[in-house]
Amino acid sequence: MIDLRRLRTDDAYRRGIERKRVDANVIDEVLALDADAREKRQAVEDLRSQQKAISKEIGGAAPDQRDAKKAEASELKDRLKGVEDELTTLEDRVRAIAVTIPNPADDDVPDGGEDDGVVLRTVGETPAAPALDHAAFAETLGFVETEHAVEASGSRFASLMGRAVLLELALVRWVTDRLVAAGFTPVVPPVMVREATMEEAGFFPTDRSQVYEVDGGELFLVGTSEVPLSTLHRGERLDASTLPRRYAGISTCFRREAGTYGKDTTGIFRVHQFDKVEMFSFAEPTQSDAEHEQLVAIEEEIISGLGLPYRVVNIASGDLGAAAAKKYDLEVWLPSEGRYRELTSCSNYRDYSARRLGTRVKGDGGTELVHTLNGTACAVGRTLVFLFEHYQENGAFIVPDVLRDLAGFDRVDPK
């Protein structure tokens, strides 16, 4: 949720929102409604104040004066009721619009949409396409089963099989160990959450269409463990000296992938269900930029450690999503397609989700909302896709050095 007060007083804040392609009329409308609501609130509070004052007098009043006072209080109450209803209506309208307004983009976020991200750096050599693409290669090694998974569950479902499962476990373990060393607390959180939690985490109402409902709409399957992790300090005031607080969520993720029909239909590049290790950080506002860089650095170490060539992209304002003020994508070279594809990303939400979560920092200058940040440490399925293309050798899969001890084998030959 945005900061309405700042929206009306801070031009830069407003510009950051407009750069997310929000209609200026929507902003004007919400500001106008908010002005009305504040005025109405003043009227309500004045009346309520009077009404309370008289009510208090009744307790200590002489018996013969009570009825007169009661009548007076009753009359004020009736007047109050009408104005209160008007206020509630206004507040509901303000809120309905406000929750749809995205977090403003930072100044150093480039303008534009999907194709306008700015490449900040490119690391590693880009090899030619391998003999087999990831999907075909995985099949020859018995790593992925799609036929029966699709029959059982539908398109975009697959089973990971055999040694690929051991690779997944090795990957998760390797990444988690690195995060623990960097001060992250590992967490296996709930993957089903309530609607209110989705709202507080900033996913509803904007991304509702991407989320699965279960239990008759009572619960929702998370698309990322960021959702439950964000609630870890819901309603709390954190001492500034304890920040940043870093958590590594390990969970299965569920995404409907609405609107992606026909895209990435081979293999497990884009599926409805995958496992992921996610970084989540609560940071002091003045430190959140540094924390953002820190999270990207960790992502780069992981990708470099796996020997994958990548580039870092500063995502353009129109492609940021509602909650992010700034986002880096790490795109890895996918040889079979001859282009870079997104493997991980890393966002600074600033106070956008903290406002609804009620998570604050208590420091020398009083309390203020924390900043929250998140980043992908390892999206397992998609990481395997890249490994399958970069680690082919004469039909065999060569296990990356860093995973060998954890996997328990160095190579996998075709069946």
Add this chain to the structure above:
RNA sequence: GGAGGGAUGACCGAGAGGCCGAAGGUGCUCGCCUGCUAAGCGAGUAGGGGGCUAAUACCUCCUCGAGGGUUCAAAUCCCUCUCCCUCCGCCA
């Protein structure tokens, strides 16, 4: 699934229609005292929104798990929900 009990400030815990944003204690902060430490003594100590401000101050509203209701007046009475505990059943 059935039957009960409960949720109060950083924490423990009283309060059972008005004098309650809330006793008392612990903790914390400041001061006094004090070879040092401990103890003792005194004072202070909830959060959030809105208004006004350069910012304080100040005014005001809201908050006793959440949301509604009754009443002139609700921590206190009623309803719904969430969570915790005990007992029974069931499953592992």
